[in-house]
Amino acid sequence: MHRLSRDDARRLAVRAQLLDAERPGDLVEVIEQLGSIKIDPTALIAPAEQLIPWTRIGWAYEPGHLRKAVETDRTVFAFDGSFHAASLLPAMVSLMRHRTLRATAAQYVEANAAFRRDILARLRSEGPLTAADIPDTSVVQANNESGWYGSNQVPRMLELMAVCGEVAVAGRRGRQRVWDIPDRVWPRDLPEIAPEEAERILAERRLQAYGIVRRTSPWARVGDAGEPAEVEGSAWRWRVDPAALAALDDDPDGRAAILNPYDRMLFDRPRLAELFDFAYVSEQFKPKAERLYGAFAHPILLGDRFVGLLDAQLDKKKENLVVTAVHELLPFDDEERAMVDAEIRELADWLGVGWPRAAE
Template identity: 60%
Template sequence: MGRPKSEALGNVVDVVHELTKDQARRIIVRAQLLDAGRAGDVVEVAEQLGYVKIDPTATIAPCEHTVLWSRIGWSYEPGQLQKAVEIDRQLFEFDGAFRPMSLLPLMLPKMRRWPEREKTKQWLEANDRFARDILARLKADGPLLASDIPDTAQVSRAPDGWSGSNQVPIMLDFLLRQGKVAIVGREGRHRRWDLAERVYPTDLPAYSDEEAAELLGERMLQAAGLAKPHWWWNGVGKNSGEAAVVEGSTWKLRVDPEALAALEEADDGGRVAFLNPYDSLLFDRGRLRELFEFEYVLEQFKPKPQRRYGYFAHPILMGDRFVGMLDAELDRSRDVLRVNAVHEFLPFEPEEHEMVRAEIAELAEWLGVTVAMS
């Protein structure tokens, strides 16, 4: 483990852990459940990561499913996620992600204060009757799709590229953020809504704003392992965990004490993982540059001539290093996983080639198709 040093903060002495880059990467990879061991189930992954991103882009499979497959492996089935959300209520959907129910009591204080922007407050005030109409409709007839609910808005928001002229989805999202409605499940990609009191547990612990923020910061650090504190960007507080620095970096970081202690455990050598472009490990581009020396650019929104690796290429993690990009797509019409290219940042050793090929074969088997190499 890295050698700690002390740093005075007023009358408090904060121990600063000195880590090598290898140790830093190992902490992060383990925290993201991408080390040699596999997670046991959907809930375990969500509890550790804090969220599983939802995104419909499915060159291989939708984000929520590839994130879970990359942690659990061949035993993961999409129905397990649906069961955890819609039947067992161990996960809930909020702000484009599935989150563990254990986080809800830490989020509720902020949800009850929302919104803070004056423009949003004014829109909600002007549409108070509209909000009450929706809540009454859900109480009487829920769960419902947004398309089942009439638009009775008094004041409309102009379409912004993300939402159309129908005000119902906008109001539902706002009521979700206030903790008044909840998503009970989906029909395809369409969300079904109900009153929060009929979806969320009623026996949740209560926390003050300060307690909730502190505990949430600790949970976000648990998911990150090691991170630069930023309450808005990654949810890690400036006092979350313990202080750390990494060789060759000027960043002042926070490290999860349990992840730090786990450095004493044997290293199983890692494995190969293909990461969906919206995977949480890829979220902090600065940390990827600083600690993994990986400059990641999502090429989905680039013109085709400007793409180097492909429309939705998946970064290849080998152990604690990013070694290449997998450009592949599922062709259901022919039941094949078409591998357009495996881009190697540096030429692979024969053993590395075999590890990547084996993981591609595992991915195809999980999808129920064969592999077609271009």
């Protein structure tokens, strides 16, 4: 049983997410460590899949690196709303191909068996294609109580086929996914892995990305991966990545980091509160009158503390990053304010725009 101070637990979490002063060298290094990065079109400053790598790498990261990694180098692949490290493919494909759909989804696929075959045949003969390129030959419509889908059944069927490993995302045209058969997207010689072994591998990689996490966290699902740990002042049962723990003695200086609201560092809200005393609430869906920090405020990490929230928006017409407010959760001293301002300026430079505050 490892016994950790709260400071050490926070340092493990920050370093596992590559948010310490020692920046990674490239996109593949980032995704190999994090396992995945979220894809989200909400882009008041920049899309999640672009800002998350920039937060780690800094000025050396360019948006085109991600497209090259996915579509040319195949070191990254898209699946279920995220970009994943290609090294995870064998384990993830094993689970895809052994997946059991929920009853309603299974009934929908069975009723539309001919529709599914039509999609596969068209992709084999004409692919890669967007959903808009594929005719809807369905005979049964899926339940759409959520309102998430339109009447066209092609996107719905493609997503169900994707989670079972029958189709894969080959790239994007703008925000539209381009689909193809897996043999033309993934390596054909993927090793066969039993589902139980795949689950173990993925649990270890999730722990690698978190460094330290509650054993029963539904956001991490690490189970018995790693080793048990106690954290000073916490009654939780923790699991810790032994490799990260072994490297903890080397303690580089911290830095300022601006996190997209869909950053993996923020997924496990109870962990943020327990280790960082940070109660993060996204106000995106709150009425405007109830917002305290802005609809899509980006948390600011300074060293191993969440010190503020950045309320800003990219004004493409005026080519400015308009900073409405930097909300200080913990009062900044002069040095801290300079570090945060420098990171905002770096962000504006990366976006290729100026930085006038709203009050200026």
